[in-house]
Each structure stands twice: as structure tokens, then as C-alpha cells.
Amino acid sequence: MSYKKLKRNKDQRKALLKNLTTAFLRDEKIETTEAKAKEVSRLAEKMITLAKKNTLASRRQALSYLTDEDVVTKLFENIGPKFQERQGGYTRVLKKGPRQGDGAPMAILELVE
Template sequence: MKNLKVNAAHGLSMMRGMAETMIMNEQIETTVSRAKFLRGFVEKLITTAKGSGIHPRREAAKHIKSRPALAKLFKELCVRYKDRPGGYTRIIRMGNRQGDGAEICRIELVK
């Protein structure tokens, strides 16, 4: 969480919420540093969901608390990416935020 400048508990909570939103909406707008951190978090979740049995579901449920998001992860996304070995997300830079000049980007799931 060093590059996000937050403590570990807050950073993990923030990533869980952003990952849940990203799974449900398939895209999210945020700062570049948060998007880069979120990319690894979401890609590991999708790779875990591609496994078979109950263990992958329990591992994903540790991070995603929303039942609809878990259902979408296992019913839609793992089916969509079953033949793809990785690289489930893409980051598109969108310029700077007007208020503080932070670089904003959109991170989205590849179709």
C-alpha cells in the first residue's frame, strides 16, 4: 500500500470496494496509481475464480463480500475468460482531474 499512501487496512478495504464495483460495472474511473494496484487485485480474483471446486469460491469470498458480485464473477467472468491465460483488464488514461490535477484513467475488463 506504499504507493497509495494509506495504511494496509484502509488500502485493502478500498481495493475490495473498487474490485466489487469493477466486477459489477466492468469498468471504473480512478487515479492511475489506484488503477495499477487494482489491476493485480482483480486479475488474481478472476484467475482464482477459474479454478474448480469450492475452494476458489471461498478464496474469492474472502475479498468480495457482495453476493451479486461473486455470482457474476463465477457465472459470467470466469466463463468469458476460461481460455485467456491473463490480461483481463486494460487501463485507458483520460487526462488530469480539474480539482487537483491528478491523472485519471479508466480501468475496464477486456471483452
């Protein structure tokens, strides 16, 4: 998969995206920079698509990426069935404005109802 670099090396970027994706699926809403939100959105969409399949193989794939088993359970029992009829577009990125300290563009990433 190709990602934006996010000014990090490969291992740091991978860990950051894993943790942000896990946090997003746990809380169903996070606030982060626009670039990170867009990348996490891509990954979360793929995880939700796996949850919609609801097979043992897809659950194991999700477990290999997400860092918390409880989040995987929530993904497959609550989030996946909620989007069963929807053909993609499970997340929404709302632009929030610049961050106070450094002016980085911020965004809110949330699940579509």
C-alpha cells in the same frame, strides 16, 4: 502481497482496494486514479483467475476478499467462463488525463472483451 501505499495506512488501503475491486467486477468498468487502477487491475486479475478454476475453494477465497456475494456469483458464472481460453491480461488501464480539481492523473479500468 506488496501494494503501492496510496498514501493510506494498511487498514484503509485494504478496505479501499477491496471496495474498488468489488465495484470494478460488478460494473466491469470504473474510473479512478492511475495508481489505484493499476493496483485494482492486479487484484481483479487474481479474482478472475480464481473464477476460471471454478472450485469450491476458489469461490470461498473470492468470497473472503470481495464484499458482495452477488459480485462473486457474477464473477464465477459470467466473467470467469468468458475468459476461460485467455491466459491472463483480463483488464485494461486506459489513461484519461488529469482530474479537474487537483490534476491527479486519471484512468479508466475495464475488462478486455
